[in-house]
Amino acid sequence: MRFFLNEDINFLITNRLPRRFATKLVGRLARIEHPLIAGPSLALWKFFAGVDLSDARTTRFKSLREGFVRSLRDGARAFDSDPDTIASPCDAIVGAHGRIEGDRLYQVKGFPYRLGDLIPDPGLVERFRDGPS
Template identity: 30%
Template sequence: MVLDKIKIGLQYAMPKHALSRLVGKFAAAEAGWFTTQAIKYFIKAYDINMDEAKLKRPQDFATFNDFFTRELEDGVRTIDDNASTLCYPVDGKISQQGDISQGQLIQAKGFKYSLQTLLGGDETTAAPFQDGKFSCIYLAPTDYHRIHMPMDATLREMIYVPGDLFSVNPLTANNVPNLFARNERVVTVFDTAAGPMAMVLVGATIVASIETVWAGTITPPAGKDVFRWHYPASGPGSIHLKKGDEMGRFKLGSTVVSTFGPGMIEFNETAGPGTVTRLGKHYADVVASQPEIDAEES
């Protein structure tokens, strides 16, 4: 369609970083009445279910970011506590999921992208996930925007990868090659009892920043360099997270791409592209437990 081509062309032409940082400044501002009115508009425009939120009134939020990353009411989401299953890490919708084949992930019909590029360009980081599985979940503006752990895990590496800030909605995913491997992103790599897991938090147009619970705001740093942080498997400085624990959040939405080692998990057979996800529900099954990686402390 001509309109779709125009929208995609505008994505390439617009100053995405400048626009995103400008929106980010507003979203972080305590602008009183103006902030409250913006929140009211957003709730109405996207039919946000505030009954699920711990704070329910627009005036309860000092900033738009506080509203967008709002906490849920206790008990609204139940975490599947079966040790042999993974739970969905977010509310959203599955874009694609399946096998990582020849180092490639499926983005959309006719588009694939590189596992190694997605994970920051280092062959050593990507190697444990070759021939494994991946899942890509898109968070719409209406969704809850905190990200939780699908299983118990120990953090081993975090990587900030600079890049573009294309929108990550279905239209863009179907038309912009290498979308998730070209956008700004934060890669988190974990050890689990079943094998390696990575969760990639992908930035997008007007995503003001990405945060993790252990490091706070990761984006936007200055410059165009890839940054890497390594964490020990045990002892001081180690970070262990339980299934269902919050691990990060998006300020103004995006996508989570998860990757798993070969032979590690099988996805819920009733779910696939287009499936609506809810935090805590059955995501996948552990195929066979493996010893945790006994890597040298970094």
Template identity: 35%
Template sequence: MIKYYNRKENKYETEKVAGEKYLNWSYSSPAGKGLVELLLKKKLFSKLYGFYCDTKTSSRKIKNFIKEFDIDMSKYDRSYNEYSSFNEFFIRSLKPGARKIDKNNNTLISPCDGKISAYENVNLNKIVQIKGFTYSLKELLQDDKTYNSYNEGTCLIFRLCPTDYHRFHFIDNGICGDTTKIKGHYYSVNPVALKNIKKLFCQNKREWSIFHSDNFGDAIYMEVGATCVGTIVQSYSNGCKVVKGEEKGYFKFGGSTVIILFKKNAVKIDEDLLNQSRLGFETSVLMGEKIGLK
């Protein structure tokens, strides 16, 4: 059971998890852990499942998926029967205006829909994955130069579950640099897996770039793949000016993660998000929602 904080309702809620029993078995039992290491973390498994999700046959799953997880399709640009495959549905686009984007230059917005964990004054050698598990930024980036600039900065981790809108957007006006791609495994990013796999983010496939934000300085923008996420698609153009809320890219099928790191004193994250993270709870946010100030 995964509890998270609903900041709009000021209460805790229980997340509906796709394949919850399977996840608990896979990452908690000896047999399940063996299967994960033997097959599920491998690229081939995610690639094959991704191939299935691109087929016409997979579209039969869409209607029941929407019903089981109460997805509000009125916010999206097509009805459920207009998608030719499950992957096409999974990377669905919002209708214009479906998410309110705070355009104030001093306001930091969420880049995506998901559950956020927020940490200030980050020790580069002990970034929090989940209570008891940490990793270093150097391991995460596999870069000897970039990571040093972010000591005592701010780290935001956005977890997208399979039921979420799976496109990610720019947090500010600015210019985004080239993408660095790092090969890795395909562990689930569900909290069940995070509690059982040390340095999971450092083991999974991931991509990162430097976003030269107009109002928050240079930020590291990273996307982390997961089980069945065989593809991370970057839809922005390297070196071109982008505007706040513009799409940066999207994940194909599966849960996935966006990590953003800011330099020291670049941003002040909303206190309710920091407090819930200190208590060990994620907070639900929507793309475009205010999460901090300059």
């Protein structure tokens, strides 16, 4: 079982699946509010992703999606107010990173995005064009 907990093995396995198919399948499964689907889905997610639900308002969810977009307890996660700090309001593992070329970068599952797709503030988009300044 420890074999599957290795991040390199986990990343390799998940990167060999047809991404669009896997994404659509998991998206559909995530919305199912039946205990026979939601229970195992949540357990697998917690097992493979190492998700800590101790900061959630509740730890009982009707679906994987409900657990994924869960509300947090008040004060559960402090946010760094330093404007030079980049933070993401999600549970994630950084699988890859690289330079920003103009306003284009490769993000989530190897798909290209423009900075404006990820950062709604045009001033910040310009600040990070071609990498942080």
